Amino acid sequence: MRAFLDWFDHRTGYRAAIHHLLEEPLPKGTGWAFTTGSALMFLLGVQIVTGVALSMYYVPTPLLAYDSVRFITDTLTLGWLLRGLHFWGATFIVLAAVIHMLRVFFFGSYKAPREVTWLTGVVMLLLVLAFSLSGYLLPWDQKAYWATTVTINIAAGTPLLGEQVANVLRGGSNLGALTLGRWYAAHVLLLPAALILFVIAHIALMRRHGISGPLKPQHGPPTAFYPWHVIKDTLVMAAVFALLLTVAIKFPAHLDEIANPADATYIPRPDWYFLSLFELLKYFPGPYEPVATMVIPGLVVGFLLALPFIDRGPDRRPFSRGRIAMTMTMMAIGVGVAVLTGIGLTHTPTKYDPNDWGPRGVAGHQLVTATDNKCARCHVSGGPAAELSITRITKDEEWLLSHMGDPVAIAPGVRLEGDPAPPALMTRFQSQSVLAYLRRIRAGASPPQISGEDLLAANTFATMCVGCHKIAGEGGDSAPDLSRVGSRRDSAAIKRIIQDATSEFPDTMMPPYAERLGEQQIDALVQYLSKRR
Known part of the structure; x- marks a missing residue:
């Protein structure tokens, strides 16, 4: 065996490569805070493995996409767990990317000579968010369809090139097979290639300049990456995977109803990492919408890209005189995003x-x-x-x-x-x-x-009332939602309104139904609506 390994090393030089990897010198005092990058790379690996497995069963066409996702979830052995790991992995990888970036910022690790390393990290964060966005459409359920519609409508507001950008994303006049094909290609081909390229560049730059080490340099010889820091990285990755597995088992990935382009009543809501932008739209309505979709996000990204060139002082302490302005700006951005996200999480439709x-x-x-x-x-x-x-x-x-x-x-x-x-x-x-x-x-x-009585009432409502009123998400919007009408009105009031709505609402457009419906139909409808609480 040793003869074979000697021969293989002579041909490949693998021993020197392993030695170079494991013997990387780390500044003395490098602690647990420097494991965030390894956790992020591990989660990226989980997403790649689960994504490849899912792609073996997924069919990227509007006719079969939903069915293939339901097959994975309901029929494929452990398919629900596979999809859950990939679904929640998107949340974990966004969290890990943000935590890693904050660690780099507060340790001043973006300063010279690591400016380009920081820039590749910012681009990688944007690519991770693009991954999450492009994966939205793939299940072809209600959330996927309408959230993507909102995304494309936002893109259409891009100054000068809005319509062209929207056409590229949509592939036609409406969301359909071309849209799904383009987003799937971006999710499994274009974005992975770009992300892998930047990961390689990021790691190469990190190895070239080394890690920054603790804020207060400790005197003494550097320590090797192996074994102690490898152990720390391994423990953190194991803990992250255990948490991801627990969440995927306890909270399986949800699948909405199949996409229904005719259901304009559906209220799309993004996942938590886009909620801040979603909430920001409420404060800039109409013609001011580009401020929320383009200007403010552009300023934040611009700040991140310009940071290492603005803050060029040698002091790495986050609250030192030279860095306090940058730290307060970053904290203001973080608080703003957290507040808007919190508002979005507490105000659910x-x-x-x-x-x-x-x-x-x-x-x-x-x-x-x-x-x-x-x-x-x-x-x-x-x-x-x-x-x-x-x-x-x-x-x-x-x-x-x-x-x-x-x-x-x-x-x-x-x-x-x-x-x-x-x-x-x-x-x-x-x-x-x-x-x-x-x-x-x-x-x-x-x-x-x-x-039988409720069936009569349901048939009556579906024939006479559903064009204006809504129950359990089904129906029109031109009249009040009656999903919980039984908690607001007693049966006598409901019957009076059905027979002649003008008795309670003089200006109503609702016609009197006393002559249009039989007494049995009215009584069944009253009883049915009274139970809606």
């Missing part, structure tokens, strides 16, 4: 439980499962169409609505042999109810368990 079935979804469930001349006519075992329990939504919503409105015209051949009668046509309201049902089932909801 209403989220609806997939199992909190709204009336439109309930009505859709009845249409899908009823043994009449509707869906169950063809979508049964041995029928001309696949069973709905195994059907995947691979068509866009306009096609589905058209198909349910006239199945024979949209999908010729669905007529049963020997039966000249085509499947019954659905109204627009019925078709939208079926879509609402299918979307919730795809989001992991269990089929609704509902009484």
